[in-house]
Amino acid sequence: MNRLMLAAAALALSAGMGMAQTVRIATEGAYPPYNLVNDAGEVDGFEVELGNELCKRAELDCTWVKNDWDSIISNLNSSNYDAIMAGMSITEERKQSVAFTQNYIPPTASAYAAPDAGVDVTTAVVAAQISTIQAQYVAESGARLLEFATPDEAVGAVRDGQAEAVFADRDFLVPIVNESNGAMVWVEGQDNIPLGEGIGMALRQSDTELKAKFDAAITSMKDDGTLNQLISKWFGEEGVLY
């Protein structure tokens, strides 16, 4: 922990000097614990801490940008910022429009959560965030898909009874299910569905140099175990380590 705080301080210093190349990283700020806006109004979360550390290792000067999820890829491609760290799963479809670094979270499970563990997820009304791999999975499963702009609206829809289940990253749903006092439970047999190729940082396809830098930084963090420490810190025991 102390090392990380030092890292942040060092980053602040180097930012002040303005020597390094500036990289703007976009995040959604509404997907705890991956990324969130904390009570001081600043971006925070696993990816923010990770991103700052990666930038330090790659000797880049990073700033954070908040952007809505549904326009996050198009704004990357129109060069409003240079990278995305927003819990974005690596998929074949997305690879056609952006380049991904190697994953910084191993392929994770998605899960269905619902008030009733016995709900049949292939016929129910299922809520998911718009243009996520989960939304696509639901659409292909034949279930009735309700799309929401933010993940917590999707969860809210289940609480209000508009949808019978919500489908999202398991890590995102864990605290919600645990703190719901039984109002939300995992759907039986549907609480661990591997989707995608893990979560990675998205970059423009033309930015090969930047991709190499971040890839190297991620490798170094995997090698010395700091990435696993970070995952354990933010995701607790449920987190999948390298």
Next chain:
Amino acid sequence: MIASCADPKTLEGLTWLMCYLTSGKHVLFYLSFGTVLVLLAVTAPVALLFGFGGAMASRSRLAPLRWFGRIYTSMVRGVPDIIFFLFVPIALDQAFEWLRARLYCDPSVPIRQGNEFVVCTAAKLPLSSSPEWVHQTYGFALAVIAFAIVFGAFAANVLYGAMTAVPRAQLETAEAYGMSPRQVNRRILIPQMWTYALPGLANLWMILIKATPLLFVLGVEDIVYWARELGASKTSAYSYPHGDWRIYYFLAILAFYLLMTWGSERIFDRIRRRLSSGQATAAGEAMRKAAT
């Protein structure tokens, strides 16, 4: 903020609420009301200017200019404003960067690479090394331009109508005094048209107030953004966990807007009374009768 708020988990009742309402995130929420007011304060004069230009163009003797004015003033009638709001900022951003790329970049590198719109570092607007507030201001400025274009067209409609409503006799009198067309415009037409334009402009101001939440659609962090962010239910990953409170935040916003429109109406009533005095209109006549 307040020293006793250091550990929100131990607080209860009113103190908890006090600490909650003064958290950094809430301060940003309160400041975003300022964003709305700034948008109004900047957009209104700019839109009026655009409108003035549009109305003058529609009255122009030069045919192409007149057509341009007519198209500009009638486009907002046929097309929903939100489409302009979605389209104009992206289009402007790409246009600016394209122009700058022509100036500063190696012309052999294409700007559209497949799906991507890439300009070299020097042509980025704003430069990626510039601080965050520059980016925010730039985004806000694009929003202002989009608003000004749409409301300028509305204003052009109103002003054009007001210019034609000025009694012909007054202009002819001025001509009889030997004033040139430009002098007639400046000394008679423009001062006299305000009383006819005011009802329309007042209405326009109301529409503008009620269009400000669309800033949210443009990705500006306005009151709607923060209300949704703050009101969404929070797990214990946050210092102040709570359920879904969005409805309270939206009620606060509703109250803000009702206050704004109600206050504006009061003010316009006063201006209307002032402008009506001495005019050859029903309201002016009523005031004259009341005075004698």
Next chain:
Amino acid sequence: MNQCLQTIQDYALRSIGLGEWMLPRSDFTLCQQITLIGSGLIWNLYFGVLALFCGFFLANALAVAKIGRNPWLRKPAEWFIFVFRGSPLFIQFFLVYEALVMLPRAGIDILGLTIQTSWVTKAWAGALLVLVLNTAAYSAEIFYGALRNLPKGELEAADAYGMSGWSRYRRIVWPHAMRLAWPAYTNEAIFLFHATTLVYFSSFPAFRQQGDSLYYANYFADKTFNPFVAYPIVAGYFILVTLCLIAIFGIFNRRLNRHLPGAATRLRYRPNLVR
């Protein structure tokens, strides 16, 4: 060309859930964009037509209540009009959505009958409700203004004929008020159709990717990273809708004024800003 016909077959009714299930994901053609956005227009027309129809009756009732002397009717009508005209439609959508989802999920028991509540949070019902209330408030203000501007002579003439109450209202007051209000009401109708594009940008979720024209335009603009095609297509559709509205309202206007000398003149559409 044949390919385009196939696309039209697949997607023309996509917004109401018929035809091809998967939206196009790559290699977007102009034909796909025009077809799907046009398909979304079905929802805009649905919201616009129904809200206008229901809102018309509500607005008449509100206008009469507001001009009446009974404070128990006048005050609520004044407040209703003030709240809905004084606040942004965008916020009304959010608020009503939040309020509707707070209804008990199991339904409400009234005298042993259970009234289902789950359907009201769907866009087709919830958003329509907001649009009806909104346009009713604006139209009521227009009709109220028309009622206040009725020529005194007509009312006195009606009295002289011994008309009173309902028959006076139906035969004299209402037709004349409509005649006065019609140009402004045309304007309101156009605004209402434009406002239907806000539905899917407010809280109401798109169900099975069935959205309105702007929803699909946004989908394409995001996927192709090119705003210069999809949004102008929506704009084109809306210009058509606006022209149709002006034509239809012009027919009503001629009918309302058919007894007047020179009634054949078409509706002088003055773009007054009444909102």
